[in-house]
Structures are given as C-alpha cells and as structure tokens.
Amino acid sequence: MQLQVVKDYDALSKKAAHILASQIILKPKSILGLATGSTPIGTYRELINMHKEGMINFSEVVTFNLDEYYGLDVQDQQSYHYFMNQHFFNDIDIVKENIYIPNGKAVDVDAECQRYEKSIKEAGGIDLQLLGIGQNGHIGFNEPDVKFEASTHLVNLDLDTIKANARFFDSIDEVPDQAISMGVKTILSSKKILLLASGKNKAEAIYKMVKGKITPKLPASVLQLHPDVVVIADEAAAALL
Ligand code: F6R
Numbered sequence: 001m002q003l004q005v006v007k008d009y010d011a012l013s014k015k016a017a018h019i020l021a022s023q024i025i026l027k028p029k030s031i032l033g034l035a036t037g038s039t040p041i042g043t044y045r046e047l048i049n050m051h052k053e054g055m056i057n058f059s060e061v062v063t064f065n066l067d068e069y070y071g072l073d074v075q076d077q078q079s080y081h082y083f084m085n086q087h088f089f090n091d092i093d094i095v096k097e098n099i100y101i102p103n104g105k106a107v108d109v110d111a112e113c114q115r116y117e118k119s120i121k122e123a124g125g126i127d128l129q130l131l132g133i134g135q136n137g138h139i140g141f142n143e144p145d146v147k148f149e150a151s152t153h154l155v156n157l158d159l160d161t162i163k164a165n166a167r168f169f170d171s172i173d174e175v176p177d178q179a180i181s182m183g184v185k186t187i188l189s190s191k192k193i194l195l196l197a198s199g200k201n202k203a204e205a206i207y208k209m210v211k212g213k214i215t216p217k218l219p220a221s222v223l224q225l226h227p228d229v230v231v232i233a234d235e236a237a238a239a240l241l
Pocket of ligand 1: 034035036037038039040066067131132133134135138139140141
C-alpha cells in the first residue's frame, strides 16, 4: 500500500485526477471502477476540466460503479445513477452504453448481482478502481461484518452509514437501508486501486486500514493484501498515522 499525504481536499482531487488521467491516456479503452459520495466530487471536477481543455477523452472508457441504493429508480435524485450523471457523466464524452451501475430496482436481486459480475468479467476486469472509505472502514458498501462478502451482493446498511449519508437526503428516514454493492473479491480483482480520504472524520478508519490487522470488522483493511494500492489522504485524514 503506497500512501501519499497531501495538504488538503483540493490537492487530493488534483492528484487523484492526474492518476486517473494518466490511466486513460496510457489506455484509452480503460475499464474504470468509480465511487460516489463527497470525496470523489473534486476529482470528477478536475477530470471534467481536463476533458474540456482537450487533455483527455472518455470516448472508449468503460465504467462500473461500486454500488447503488436498493429501491431507488435511476431517475431518483438520490440515486447513484443520478449522482454520477450530475457530477461526471453529463460533462464528459463517455458513451452511455459503456456506463454500468447496479440496478437498484431489480426485481431479482441475485440475478442482477450475477449479471453485474459477468459484465465486469466480460469487459476484461477493472483496470483502476477508485474508492472512498466510510468512517466505519467500509469500501463500496461492504460494511463491518464477521466475514468478507466476495462478490456483488445486497447489503443491509449500517446505522452509521445511514446517519453519515443522511446529509444527502431531506431526512434520515428517506435514506434507503439496503444497497447493491460490489464485494471485496470484486474490488480486490481490480488491477490497481486508488483510495481517497479527506477530513478528520476519516482519520481513525485510515489508521486502522494502514496499521491495523486485516479483519472484516474494518473492511478496508483487506486492501493490505492487494499488490497495487495507492492511498491519497489529506493531512486531516492522515493525522493518526
Ligand atoms: C460510494 C461508496 C462509499 C463511499 C464512502 C465514503 O460509492 O462506495 O464507500 O466511498 O461512504 O463516502 P464520502 O466520500 O461521502 O465520505
């Protein structure tokens, strides 16, 4: 695990965007794994700027998002489909057919999870997976548990996660309590992983991820097993290291 500590959120966003941009320049047909949440918003903004300046294009890029709330329609303003369009896809030249996000309205969830895994494999596997980290150490929506869940699956969200994500909703009651998420094996199968963490509320999770033992109680700790992980943390998130 390679740790890069930067001053603040702006520096983090620029560094992350540079890593993603170089991936796309080196391999225009890159398969990217993408995340939602507050942390990557600045990275997406930087990538949009680079695209507008003509530095990078996404015409051949394929993307797979980590997760989607279960029960939310793609049009729902709280869905991760909507989030990705708003913060990224609407402003780049990605081909709609190359965008994959789990279907939160799937009637047969197991079939949807299997379909998602199959699509990733058929695309050739993820070249670079972008991750955030939950305050409880979750990656994707792999919540602290007694075992690592391997592949894409339906998750019951932790109360901590529901509380943390309530800021995006009008009230906590509106936060879905389930999501479809890539599993730990799906994430570990990516060729490269880039994890971003900003702010002091992530410091404890970052400390445990880097220095703690590998345990499903702190899902991000499993990244210690991956040969090519870059962690970009701002000073606040790296404060306990
Ligand atoms: C989002 C995701 C989550 C977030 C995490 C951090 O697709 O999978 O693991 O990365 O909850 O969220 P923020 O960035 O909002 O602190």
